[in-house]
Amino acid sequence: MKPQHPSVRRISECFLKPDIECLPQESKQPYYLSHWDLNLLPIQYIQKGLLFRKPSEAFEDGHPFMATLLHRLKRSLSSALFHFYPLSGRLASIINEHQASILVYVDCVNTPGAKFTHAALDLTISHLLSPVDVPLVVHSLFDPDLHTAVNYDGHTLPLLSIQVTELLDGIFIGSSFNHSIGDGTSHWNFFKTWSEIFQSLPPDGDDIVSISRPPIRKRWFPDGHGPIINLPFTHSDQFKIRFKAPELRERIFHFTKESIAALKAKANAECGSEEISSFQAMSALVWRSITRARRQPQNQITICRMVANNRAKLEVPTSEDYFGNVITTLKVSAKAGEVVEGGLGWAAWKLHEAVVDNTKEKFREAVEQWFECPCTFRLDQIFVTNSLSMTSSPKFNIYGNEFGMGKAVAVRSGCANKFDGKVSSYPGYEGGGSVDLEIALFPHNMANLEADSEFMSAVSSPPHLFHQ
Incomplete structure (x- = not known):
């Protein structure tokens, strides 16, 4: 027990x-x-x-x-x-x-x-x-x-x-x-x-x-x-649908800035490119590794979602101080066999293309389409089998918040919006471009991820959180 x-x-x-x-x-x-x-x-x-x-x-x-x-x-x-x-x-x-x-x-x-x-x-x-x-x-x-x-x-x-x-x-x-x-x-x-x-x-x-x-x-x-x-x-x-999270395991996986730089270099080398970002390369690793962990059939579709901040795409671009929602989801689909066999660079390039394709023109077109047919998100369409969502951001100044007790030792999240394949990204405790990923998976999928050599070789133990 x-x-x-x-x-x-x-x-x-x-x-x-x-x-x-x-x-x-x-x-x-x-x-x-x-x-x-x-x-x-x-x-x-x-x-x-x-x-x-x-x-x-x-x-x-x-x-x-x-x-x-x-x-x-x-x-x-x-x-x-x-x-x-x-x-x-x-x-x-x-x-x-x-x-x-x-x-x-x-x-x-x-x-x-x-x-x-x-x-x-x-x-x-x-x-x-x-x-x-x-x-x-x-x-x-x-x-x-x-x-x-x-x-x-x-x-x-x-x-x-x-x-x-x-x-x-x-x-x-x-x-x-x-x-x-x-x-x-x-x-x-x-x-x-x-x-x-x-x-x-x-x-x-x-x-x-x-x-x-x-x-x-x-x-x-x-x-x-x-x-x-x-x-x-x-x-x-x-439009209001109740969602209760299934039984999941949650783990924090730490990526050093050196590990992320290696992933970025590998992804770009495989594509003969210099355009793939650090986050795209890391997300591609997660997409490939979770797809393998799920033991998906090769012809089954797997989906990776990334959240885009569109404040700079408004008619009059606004600053990061805009209070409200200005986010859209970038959705990338592929067959499981393509994601697993295509290599890190192949998956990273698919994610890179989705980011590049999120132009001001398409952004405004999507806004007009919404007003032609107003709707709301549906949890049962977002939290679907064989998908993962890259949420939050390592760019947020999370550890810059102090309340008379010095720097926080960790960031954690609640049970809301949790499903198999929910990935939240945070800046690493030591900063400098390091990243912590909070990954939620079904227990058997998490066990398979922990046995994935490509994934586990890229992560490391976080720095000693009790060191002053």
Whole structure:
């Protein structure tokens, strides 16, 4: 039998929001969503969190470390929500039975705010990081009310829920972030702002402080469309599909910058090219290795998806500070035999072609096609057998977030949006171009991946996480 871990104890919870009187006038109006945002209504929340080591003073008798930390986290979070006020709102809908349509927007006024939970778990950092697999207890470090929630549930559930879990020697800050409000770039921009405010907040006085990179909250809409976008549904059941993750194994695989450089050089050499990127080469290795691990028949189709950030493709290119969703999925299909037998370069070139083919013209054409036939994503079409999805990004400044405890020792995710073939990429702890891949697979597929010599020769043990 597997050892039973202690369970998370939830100590307190509250809701936080900025003072409505201090917010700009537009916050009193409906906050309309773009078509990319609406597309994600049936998808589950983004669940990402950071694990920190407690500082030495936390172990001193009588030191108010935890009380002080929680107070500063709440103050700085309220201040961050002043700049990212849609996260303290709730979704609202107007259904038009005559036109068979539904309008979904964010109500930033009639809302209790973002949720903040203080919890405790009688385990150490080592308990969470030392096992080969990511232990299931990690999922409990995120708001359990949002584990299976989809973004549309933001009508009655918070759009942002923060859970701060005290470990015996560490602190985990877990964020459940409604994906219809923003993509991964938006999530980590919010997190960075929260961290920046935490570090600059005065001991007392005004909690509304200036920030270095204010979010661009104004949603982008193509000419002739928006801001009001009606979906062709009269009830959420017409597009809201519940998804429960199957039994999976999750592991973190570490790639050093030298290993990634070798993969890139090999892929380009096989193609007689210099155009394949490091991420494309690494993704090709994962695609080939997981296809082999699944023991797929040669003629069976396998799919690799990559997420593209399209902020630079808007009519007026916007910066990375744009708050919302501007992502599309690049889908590459091939027969399993082609992926396995074609070599690393062959697979990497297929992925490279998909990236090159994601032009401004095709991007805008896809936008127009959506408005001609509005729709939403379907989980049962994304989480399909024999596919994998490369999500998140090693470019996110994840380890730049500090909350008075120094650099985080690890990033982990919750149970939302997990399926066989879900791959999340993060910057490696040591930086410098290293990458950590969090891979979720059926147990038998993971066992086969662990026996794959090509894959395992490219990964290595992560640097010692307890080294200062």
